[in-house]
Amino acid sequence: MKQMIIHGGKPLKGDVWIGGAKNSTVALIPASILSRTPVTLEAVPRIADVDNLMDLLTEMDVKCNFHETTLEINPDKIKMSPLPAGKIKSLRASYYFMGALLGRFGKAVVGFPGGDDIGPRPIDQHIKGFEALGATVKNENDQIIITAPADGLHGAKIHLKMPSVGATMNIIMASVTAQGQTIIENAAKEPEIIDLATFLNNMGATIRGAGTDSIRIEGVEQLKAQIPHTIIPDRIEAGTYVSLAACIGNGIRIHNIIEEHLDSYLAKVEEMGVVIDSDEDSLYVYPAGDLKMVQVKTDVYPGFATDLQQPITPLLLTAKSGEGVVIDNIYPKRVGHIPELQKMGADIRVEDNIILVHPTPKLRGAHVSAGEIRAGACLMLAGLMADGETVISNAGNILRGYDRVQEKIRQLGGDVTVIDK
Numbered sequence: 001m002k003q004m005i006i007h008g009g010k011p012l013k014g015d016v017w018i019g020g021a022k023n024s025t026v027a028l029i030p031a032s033i034l035s036r037t038p039v040t041l042e043a044v045p046r047i048a049d050v051d052n053l054m055d056l057l058t059e060m061d062v063k064c065n066f067h068e069t070t071l072e073i074n075p076d077k078i079k080m081s082p083l084p085a086g087k088i089k090s091l092r093a094s095y096y097f098m099g100a101l102l103g104r105f106g107k108a109v110v111g112f113p114g115g116d117d118i119g120p121r122p123i124d125q126h127i128k129g130f131e132a133l134g135a136t137v138k139n140e141n142d143q144i145i146i147t148a149p150a151d152g153l154h155g156a157k158i159h160l161k162m163p164s165v166g167a168t169m170n171i172i173m174a175s176v177t178a179q180g181q182t183i184i185e186n187a188a189k190e191p192e193i194i195d196l197a198t199f200l201n202n203m204g205a206t207i208r209g210a211g212t213d214s215i216r217i218e219g220v221e222q223l224k225a226q227i228p229h230t231i232i233p234d235r236i237e238a239g240t241y242v243s244l245a246a247c248i249g250n251g252i253r254i255h256n257i258i259e260e261h262l263d264s265y266l267a268k269v270e271e272m273g274v275v276i277d278s279d280e281d282s283l284y285v286y287p288a289g290d291l292k293m294v295q296v297k298t299d300v301y302p303g304f305a306t307d308l309q310q311p312i313t314p315l316l317l318t319a320k321s322g323e324g325v326v327i328d329n330i331y332p333k334r335v336g337h338i339p340e341l342q343k344m345g346a347d348i349r350v351e352d353n354i355i356l357v358h359p360t361p362k363l364r365g366a367h368v369s370a371g372e373i374r375a376g377a378c379l380m381l382a383g384l385m386a387d388g389e390t391v392i393s394n395a396g397n398i399l400r401g402y403d404r405v406q407e408k409i410r411q412l413g414g415d416v417t418v419i420d421k
């Protein structure tokens with residue numbers, strides 16, 4: 001088990017570079033098996049989710065070569081293997097092997113995915129999509145067995161009950177090689193969906209409308225990667241560093257940003273009074289002055305991302321007065337960080353899934369646990385702000401999605417060490 005040890009209270013300064021988006025990467029890696037030719041992904045983040053996905057590819061005899069930030073995936077010798085348990089449980093995005101295997105082989109046997117403990121996360125909309133394409137879906141012994149009809153999947157019109165990121169991506173992967181046209185209505189509009197569509201279209205797929213709520217896919221026979229694909233920057237990692245910079249920064253420039261992907265988040269941080277200069281693909285966050293308390297309500301893109309509600313919370317604690325309110329409409333139970341922040345002296349509580357935040361001039365170091373990735377990011381920021389030593393157990397959850405985090409924070413002057421315990 002990993003532990004993160006932080007000696008807080010040091011102002012941070014300098015430059016930080018954002019890695020490729022976790023939530024794109026974890027879809028693009030499974031989607032690579034749809035290609036008949038080797039795939040090259042660039043700007044791949046160094047995160048545990050990538051290591052686990054590479055292990056899953058190895059189980060299928062798919063060769064991976066990960067050097068610096070370039071990942072080469074060669075599915076030449078791929079064999080259709082069941083992926084019942086083990087690494088499947090280590091991350092949420094292993095569910096993308098359902099759509100990818102179904103699209104490539106017409107059959108997928110995949111264990112129920114793992115991922116963050118943030119309340120119930122059903123996959124009924126993914127299943128509904130596979131069934132609409134003609135597949136039979138059975139649930140046996142904690143695994144899902146999905147089988148296309150003998151004459152293959154056929155396009156269909158699928159209306160999602162809610163704009164699910166995972167269901168949208170999974171249906172795209174299953175339908176790119178289906179016969180005829182698929183239309184996904186009420187599709188998710190997150191930038192990572194556009195990234196997946198760009199990747200697949202460059203391999204010969206015909207996907208139109210990604211980034212809107214209606215996506216149309218014309219099935220094609222085969223996909224072949226021809227050119228390297230550069231993954232978009234991670235907007236959640238970027239938002240986390242904006243929050244860090246505003247909490248304890250003494251002037252921090254954050255590079256490799258697509259500002260538009262952060263619009264709602266930056267609007268909220270600026271409403272608090274944080275001053276940010278933007279350049280072409282970087283942001284400079286000035287040391288924060290007196291900040292105002294605000295209300296945060298999460299929503300689907302382009303709304304305020306659920307994955308940023310915990311990273312902004314330490315910043316709310318620095319406000320001078322008033323009561324802050326955080327409501328997570330996507331995952332109302334995503335409140336596991338609150339008791340941990342209380343151990344650090346934060347004046348914060350939860351009432352009926354509503355987080356109430358009060359100004360806390362000083363946090364103190366404590367032993368806390370990162371129940372999930374963004375709770376971990378929140379505690380990491382709190383630890384950097386706090387007096388004394390903070391020890392975060394279950395820090396592996398932070399490493400699931402934060403690219404080279406120890407190195408990046410040390411470069412800014414932070415005292416952070418990750419150890420195996």
Ligand SMILES: CC(=O)N[C@H]1[C@@H](OP(=O)(O)OP(=O)(O)OC[C@H]2O[C@@H](n3ccc(=O)[nH]c3=O)[C@H](O)[C@@H]2O)O[C@H](CO)[C@@H](O)[C@@H]1O
Nearest residue numbers: 023093120121122123124125126162164165166167306330
């Ligand atoms: C790997 C990845 O990209 N993870 C992201 C993805 O997760 P994920 O794709 O799992 O999240 P979804 O967009 O599917 O979930 C959105 C909401 O829909 C519900 N739902 C979803 C599918 C379904 O079949 N039935 C159902 O009820 C979920 O419980 C949740 O309340 O989007 C989330 C919401 O932006 C982010 O927090 C995660 O970081």
Ligand SMILES: C=C(OP(=O)(O)O)C(=O)O
Nearest residue numbers: 092093115116307373374
């Ligand atoms: C919830 C998240 O991840 P996952 O869907 O991979 O569990 C997240 O990145 O905040």
